[in-house]
Amino acid sequence: MYRVFGKPDKWKMYFRQLLLEMETLGLSSLGIVIIISIFMGAIMVIQIKLDMDSPLLPIYTVGLATRDVLLLEFSSTIMCLILAGKVGSNIASEIGTMRITEQIDALEIMGVNSANFLILPKVSAFIIMMPMLVIISMAMGMIGGYSVALFSGIVTVTEFEIGLQFAFVPYHVFYSIFKSLVFAFIISSVASFYGYNVKGGALDVGKASTNAVVNSSILILLSNIVITNFMLA
Amino acid sequence: MIELIDVHKSFDGTEILKGISAKFESGKTSLIIGQSGSGKTVLMKSLIGLHRVDQGQIIYDGRNMPDMSFKQLRALRREMGMLFQGSALFDFMTVLENVMYPLEMFSNMTAIEIEKRARFCLGRVDLVERSYSLHPSEISGGMQKRVAIARAIALNPKYLFCDEPNSGLDPVSSLVIDRLIKEITEEFNMTTIINTHDMNSVMEIGDNIVFIKKGYMKWQGSNKQLFNSGSEDLDEFVFASNLFKAVKDAHEKHGASI
Ligand SMILES: Nc1ncnc2c1ncn2[C@@H]1O[C@H](COP(=O)(O)OP(=O)(O)OP(=O)(O)O)[C@@H](O)[C@H]1O
Ligand SMILES: [Mg+2]
Numbered sequence: 001m002y003r004v005f006g007k008p009d010k011w012k013m014y015f016r017q018l019l020l021e022m023e024t025l026g027l028s029s030l031g032i033v034i035i036i037s038i039f040m041g042a043i044m045v046i047q048i049k050l051d052m053d054s055p056l057l058p059i060y061t062v063g064l065a066t067r068d069v070l071l072l073e074f075s076s077t078i079m080c081l082i083l084a085g086k087v088g089s090n091i092a093s094e095i096g097t098m099r100i101t102e103q104i105d106a107l108e109i110m111g112v113n114s115a116n117f118l119i120l121p122k123v124s125a126f127i128i129m130m131p132m133l134v135i136i137s138m139a140m141g142m143i144g145g146y147s148v149a150l151f152s153g154i155v156t157v158t159e160f161e162i163g164l165q166f167a168f169v170p171y172h173v174f175y176s177i178f179k180s181l182v183f184a185f186i187i188s189s190v191a192s193f194y195g196y197n198v199k200g201g202a203l204d205v206g207k208a209s210t211n212a213v214v215n216s217s218i219l220i221l222l223s224n225i226v227i228t229n230f231m232l233a
Numbered sequence: 234m235i236e237l238i239d240v241h242k243s244f245d246g247t248e249i250l251k252g253i254s255a256k257f258e259s260g261k262t263s264l265i266i267g268q269s270g271s272g273k274t275v276l277m278k279s280l281i282g283l284h285r286v287d288q289g290q291i292i293y294d295g296r297n298m299p300d301m302s303f304k305q306l307r308a309l310r311r312e313m314g315m316l317f318q319g320s321a322l323f324d325f326m327t328v329l330e331n332v333m334y335p336l337e338m339f340s341n342m343t344a345i346e347i348e349k350r351a352r353f354c355l356g357r358v359d360l361v362e363r364s365y366s367l368h369p370s371e372i373s374g375g376m377q378k379r380v381a382i383a384r385a386i387a388l389n390p391k392y393l394f395c396d397e398p399n400s401g402l403d404p405v406s407s408l409v410i411d412r413l414i415k416e417i418t419e420e421f422n423m424t425t426i427i428n429t430h431d432m433n434s435v436m437e438i439g440d441n442i443v444f445i446k447k448g449y450m451k452w453q454g455s456n457k458q459l460f461n462s463g464s465e466d467l468d469e470f471v472f473a474s475n476l477f478k479a480v481k482d483a484h485e486k487h488g489a490s491i
Binding site: 101102103108113 | 307311313315319322334335388
């Protein structure tokens with residue numbers, strides 16, 4: 001741990017890796033985040049309308065519920081669980097492969113602090129990119145819901161818009177982003193840990209990447225409860 | 234020069250190296266030979282400090298490695314180059330970037346000088362310009378080995394380590410790699426240590442041969458002395474194949490030199 005978070009051997013190389021990782025871990029996740037968020041936003045509007053179709057409920061119910069689900073849980077927790085699968089397995093298998101093909105030994109022999117060189121840029125890049133992913137996910141979820149309102153007319157656009165804006169608490173956005181930063185740290189560090197400590201062959205890389213995804217998912221769920229308790233309750 | 238004095242290493246109570254003493258001189262290619270499981274890889278990893286030895290001295294030109302702090306060890310490693318069994322090229326970098334990497338990390342050269350040096354090293358191992366922008370997965374095993382050699386010599390190391398440089402190569406390519414390593418060793422006056430069980434390499438480049446068996450150092454000498462080593466263990470290993478037995482018989486009959 002101490003070796004991972006120490007000062008990089010050469011800052012120039014660190015920043016180069018950082019940019020590279022911001023692209024591979026962050027930008028390349030943009031597609032999946034956008035697609036899933038749009039569809040989840042859309043489906044939420046439809047489901048909520050079906051379940052809560054009562055004249056007693058105010059017209060803004062659907063928009064409000066959709067917004068709160070997105071802001072509070074979906075765009076941070078659920079999105080991170082999905083990213084744990086994508087990014088976590090990517091990191092674990094990449095570092096694990098470097099371990100079994102002696103690339104990590106090669107770094108060590110050159111006198112490079114391999115843990116620092118490989119892991120620190122990944123962890124920091126993912127943490128830097130995370131808020132962007134969360135905000136985009138929120139926006140896309142709302143656009144998904146909006147399109148349903150626009151094209152299917154299950155709810156009217158005005159109703160939906162009123163709902164979106166009703167009793168809006170900006171703190172929720174902060175809460176969500178804060179959570180996602182913690183999750184980003186969990187995903188990238190847990191996956192790096194499993195990848196870096198692989199012993200054996202290709203099979204073990206596969207196992208490490210499964211372990212990374214499962215364990216980081218569990219940690220995300222647990223820390224979600226703890227954080228929510230502190231920040232919202 | 235690297236000198237080993239009574240080096241011991243155990244794993245979980247099983248002693249793998251049982252007191253190895255040997256000398257490796259600069260400008261010469263030294264070979265560590267021995268059967269599979271005899272402890273060659275463990276010895277090499279102990280030499281470069283990936284394993285910490287339990288007892289004994291490993292002296293790099295007067296500096297005893299087991300006494301060093303982690304920081305000193307890392308400084309010493311910058312004087313080392315290593316060729317790994319599977320080449321261990323960084324597969325997210327191109328051929329040229331692989332060779333430039335150690336220079337970028339540890340030299341104070343400008344970007345232009347770095348690229349020039351990398352191109353010089355790649356040229357030295359006879360790689361053609363066309364392959365510089367390819368990734369390791371796109372070139373053959375023999376070419377990967379050459380890139381790995383170029384990367385290992387980029388920082389002008391004093392010590393070069395090769396773990397089975399010929400594994401997975403055909404006899405002709407093996408020969409090319411062996412000769413390349415020997416030439417470079419002489420040219421840059423490096424202390425080169427090679428792990429191998431390839432008898433062709435032994436005959437071709439074995440200036441200095443260290444034979445180990447079951448964790449003991451059994452014999453040290455040059456390939457010229459191999460035929461009358463007087464060591465039964467060594468004969469058993471070297472002349473295991475019919476080809477080499479025939480060579481030995483011919484040698485004894487006619488006194489022919491090889
Ligand atoms: N990290 C380790 N932990 C425990 N035992 C080990 C370790 N590394 C090697 N060994 C044991 O040390 C012995 C020697 O292994 P080593 O890899 O050095 O053999 P070798 O001479 O290189 O063989 P080969 O020619 O097949 O590569 C083996 O019995 C092996 O099981
Ligand atoms: Mg070996």
